Amino acid sequence: MTVRNALDVHPLDVEKVRERIDVALTTFLDDQDARLADLMPGPANSSRRAQAMTSLREFLAGGKRLRPAFCYWGWRGAGGGPDGDEITAAAAALELLHAFALIHDDIMDGSDLRRGAPALHRRHAAVHAEHGWRGTSDAFGVGVAILLGDLCLGWFHELMDGSGLPADRLRAARPLLFDGYVELIAGQYLDLCEQTRARSSVERARTVIRYKTAKYTIERPLHLGGRLAGAGADLMAAYSAYALPLGEAFQLRDDLLGAFGDPAVTGKPVGDDLRSGKATVLMAMTHERAGRGPAAELRRLLDLPDVNDAAVERMQSIILESGAATAVEDLIRRQAEAAARVVDTMAVADEVRTVLGELVVAATDRRY
Amino acid sequence: MTVRNALDVHPLDVEKVRERIDVALTTFLDDQDARLADLMPGPANSSRRAQAMTSLREFLAGGKRLRPAFCYWGWRGAGGGPDGDEITAAAAALELLHAFALIHDDIMDGSDLRRGAPALHRRHAAVHAEHGWRGTSDAFGVGVAILLGDLCLGWFHELMDGSGLPADRLRAARPLLFDGYVELIAGQYLDLCEQTRARSSVERARTVIRYKTAKYTIERPLHLGGRLAGAGADLMAAYSAYALPLGEAFQLRDDLLGAFGDPAVTGKPVGDDLRSGKATVLMAMTHERAGRGPAAELRRLLDLPDVNDAAVERMQSIILESGAATAVEDLIRRQAEAAARVVDTMAVADEVRTVLGELVVAATDRRY
Numbered sequence: 001m002t003v004r005n006a007l008d009v010h011p012l013d014v015e016k017v018r019e020r021i022d023v024a025l026t027t028f029l030d031d032q033d034a035r036l037a038d039l040m041p042g043p044a045n046s047s048r049r050a051q052a053m054t055s056l057r058e059f060l061a062g063g064k065r066l067r068p069a070f071c072y073w074g075w076r077g078a079g080g081g082p083d084g085d086e087i088t089a090a091a092a093a094l095e096l097l098h099a100f101a102l103i104h105d106d107i108m109d110g111s112d113l114r115r116g117a118p119a120l121h122r123r124h125a126a127v128h129a130e131h132g133w134r135g136t137s138d139a140f141g142v143g144v145a146i147l148l149g150d151l152c153l154g155w156f157h158e159l160m161d162g163s164g165l166p167a168d169r170l171r172a173a174r175p176l177l178f179d180g181y182v183e184l185i186a187g188q189y190l191d192l193c194e195q196t197r198a199r200s201s202v203e204r205a206r207t208v209i210r211y212k213t214a215k216y217t218i219e220r221p222l223h224l225g226g227r228l229a230g231a232g233a234d235l236m237a238a239y240s241a242y243a244l245p246l247g248e249a250f251q252l253r254d255d256l257l258g259a260f261g262d263p264a265v266t267g268k269p270v271g272d273d274l275r276s277g278k279a280t281v282l283m284a285m286t287h288e289r290a291g292r293g294p295a296a297e298l299r300r301l302l303d304l305p306d307v308n309d310a311a312v313e314r315m316q317s318i319i320l321e322s323g324a325a326t327a328v329e330d331l332i333r334r335q336a337e338a339a340a341r342v343v344d345t346m347a348v349a350d351e352v353r354t355v356l357g358e359l360v361v362a363a364t365d366r367r368y
Numbered sequence: 369m370t371v372r373n374a375l376d377v378h379p380l381d382v383e384k385v386r387e388r389i390d391v392a393l394t395t396f397l398d399d400q401d402a403r404l405a406d407l408m409p410g411p412a413n414s415s416r417r418a419q420a421m422t423s424l425r426e427f428l429a430g431g432k433r434l435r436p437a438f439c440y441w442g443w444r445g446a447g448g449g450p451d452g453d454e455i456t457a458a459a460a461a462l463e464l465l466h467a468f469a470l471i472h473d474d475i476m477d478g479s480d481l482r483r484g485a486p487a488l489h490r491r492h493a494a495v496h497a498e499h500g501w502r503g504t505s506d507a508f509g510v511g512v513a514i515l516l517g518d519l520c521l522g523w524f525h526e527l528m529d530g531s532g533l534p535a536d537r538l539r540a541a542r543p544l545l546f547d548g549y550v551e552l553i554a555g556q557y558l559d560l561c562e563q564t565r566a567r568s569s570v571e572r573a574r575t576v577i578r579y580k581t582a583k584y585t586i587e588r589p590l591h592l593g594g595r596l597a598g599a600g601a602d603l604m605a606a607y608s609a610y611a612l613p614l615g616e617a618f619q620l621r622d623d624l625l626g627a628f629g630d631p632a633v634t635g636k637p638v639g640d641d642l643r644s645g646k647a648t649v650l651m652a653m654t655h656e657r658a659g660r661g662p663a664a665e666l667r668r669l670l671d672l673p674d675v676n677d678a679a680v681e682r683m684q685s686i687i688l689e690s691g692a693a694t695a696v697e698d699l700i701r702r703q704a705e706a707a708a709r710v711v712d713t714m715a716v717a718d719e720v721r722t723v724l725g726e727l728v729v730a731a732t733d734r735r736y
């Protein structure tokens with residue numbers, strides 16, 4: 001596995017937290033295995049159940065635990081104790097929410113790969129085809145993946161609620177979960193709509209990543225950890241001031257990797273976003289900056305039924321020549337600097353400040 | 369609209385409860401409209417947002433409110449007061465859970481129609497096609513429907529949590545929600561798996577309807593209402609003894625309607641379950657009872673790529689000649705009687721007993 005981990009920049013604390021989050025997830029999934037075995041007894045069901053659970057465990061094993069990490073450090077920044085299993089379980093729940101989001105996202109995008117392996121709907125379609133079962137393999141794969149995503153979403157609520165944190169703290173935090181969830185769905189919907197437009201806009205593409213990434217991946221997890229530890233309004237505002245530019249920079253790095261990343265480290269085909277016609281900020285900037293000829297050529301290439309390697313290379317050239325890639329790099333640098341400046345004056349313990357500072361680097365300077 | 373309502377058998381209380389549940393839902397959806405308008409401002413988004421919300425409102429308007437009704441009467445049976453807006457809101461939340469389940473179910477089943485109108489994924493595919501938007505209409509329709517289902521699931525938790533019921537009662541009830549949810553997903557998964565088998569079994573088909581219908585539609589809503597009102601173990605056990613046979617009878621009636629129902633009252637094509645090859649108890653019983661020749665013919669007809677009216681008629685004959693339809697009618701009668709006997713001795717107020725008794729009739733003696 002050549003994929004580096006966004007969280008292994010600070011080997012002591014950060015790695016320890018990651019391990020504890022993995023333990024919390026594994027313990028929860030073991031319990032769920034037993035529960036599902038009770039619900040679906042009998043030999044006819046057991047191999048089906050095992051297939052579904054194994055695919056979910058393998059899917060979850062590949063996560064970077066970025067959202068749990070921000071939740072945990074948001075808690076620590078607000079004075080939460082370092083060693084409670086309760087906050088670890090609550091933070092781990094965000095990884096289940098994320099699994100839900102990715103599984104459904106891959107269906108919606110028609111993505112074949114995720115984390116270097118077949119997306120869940122493809123994996124279960126392949127199982128169906130291998131066994132020569134009755135019905136359509138693709139429909140079966142999509143059905144199983146919809147259900148596994150749904151299951152993860154239910155488990156997110158359940159693990160959070162059963163984390164062992166005090167009931168009043170959980171209750172105070174729940175409106176954040178609801179707001180964050182609706183933002184996530186709104187971001188997905190706007191993204192889906194954006195794909196249907198002949199021409200995207202930088203402004204609209206930035207709105208999508210604000211919801212889908214900046215708030216969902218960084219701001220809401222930090223807020224959740226903060227609220228669970230009883231953070232005041234000033235700290236919550238500082239978390240937002242840090243999270244929103246950093247989250248945008250994180251997604252813009254993803255855009256660049258989606259267009260130019262090395263398949264050996266991204267786990268996806270080169271130019272994956274270009275092949276799927278994803279309406280990224282990078283692409284919107286290219287449309288704005290490229291001359292009339294290259295812009296028209298880009299649109300034509302995006303609309304090809306099968307985007308081959310030559311088309312990807314040509315699109316990469318148009319993006320580079322338009323200056324959009326440089327503009328995105330500039331924006332990443334400015335947003336990362338803005339986040340770093342907030343960290344400097346944030347009223348948190350030095351240890352937390354160090355980690356949040358290093359997460360700026362990890363989130364924006366990555367190769368995968 | 370010729371569709372009768374399962375809840376209009378007891379015109380005074382039952383109708384009043386239904387109206388209050390509709391008000392709670394409408395109020396909640398109005399709030400969500402405003403929230404989504406804040407999240408997705410601008411003219412480019414507003415028509416998209418309106419399209420999605422209108423489709424959801426129309427979808428929700430068609431519901432029978434059966435699960436909210438059982439929740440409400442479960443509350444009343446446990447001594448909960450008749451007029452609180454809090455229990456009405458909590459009960460109404462179940463209609464959002466149900467919308468989630470149906471929307472995703474229709475995608476998984478590839479159903480074109482729901483409640484006499486295009487299923488949500490078909491409706492949004494048609495919007496895409498009409499506007500000649502970029503990309504694939506079917507994929508867009510499925511994407512929007514997945515998100516609208518997801519949204520309803522989030523709103524279910526939010527409306528329940530914000531119902532205004534005391535925090536300790538909600539907290540006590542939450543494990544029921546989690547258990548019920550996992551049962552629902554397990555039932556859906558088993559159902560999906562059952563469709564892939566060359567031959568279903570009566571036992572497996574009955575397990576599916578136990579989770580998908582008996583527990584989900586009747587037992588869990590009754591338990592939820594009961595738990596919210598502080599019901600003791602005896603009453604909860606009586607609710608189960610009533611709900612499980614009644615729920616099975618309810619679904620078996622659905623099976624018969626799915627094979628023989630009048631399209632004018634079901635809102636679906638005649639023999640809809642036969643066309644889609646649904647693995648119902650009725651079908652499993654037919655496979656068990658029919659002779660070798662008719663059973664083989666039935667399997668051949670079910671596997672046709674396009675099941676036409678003549679094939680539906682022939683399948684109906686095979687089901688009738690096998691005696692399976694009569695056996696299902698017998699089972700419905702026995703299960704309805706079992707539920708009715710439980711009502712007779714249930715320790716609830718007379719008014720509640722009357723309604724629960726009438727709901728047995730409404731749920732099992734319906735034409736749609």
